[in-house]
Amino acid sequence: MPAIRSISLETKNARVSAEKSCPFCCADIPREAKKCRACGEWVVSTSHGIAAMALRFFGVCWALVSVAIAAGLWFAGQSIRAWVWMHSVNAQITPRVVDFVLYVVIAVVLLKGIAIGVGFGIMARLAPRRPRWWT
């Protein structure tokens, strides 16, 4: 009797170690499984892939370059403002008008740059997740 019990315990342990529990739906799935057959969730580390990573990097660079261009426009605008203050012969073109045009241009550059950067990030997020090749 003890022998039979020992064998059945070993069999049970072997079955337990050959399977694992899905962290999402708690179904028993093979230990080597990468995707749960019951709920379809990946049970290994996944990523959006190298193309999505490059896309996200490009989006961040785009947003940073836009901020740099806006800062450059700001400093250039200060010089233009000073020049207008000193040299404008047209009474309609006051430093206040220059400020308004400058702020509008800077706002457009910033909003467009950030919107496109976020857009690239969203496109990267839309890429399907696959098991990571580096783990």
Ligand SMILES: [Zn+2]
């Ligand atoms: Zn599952």
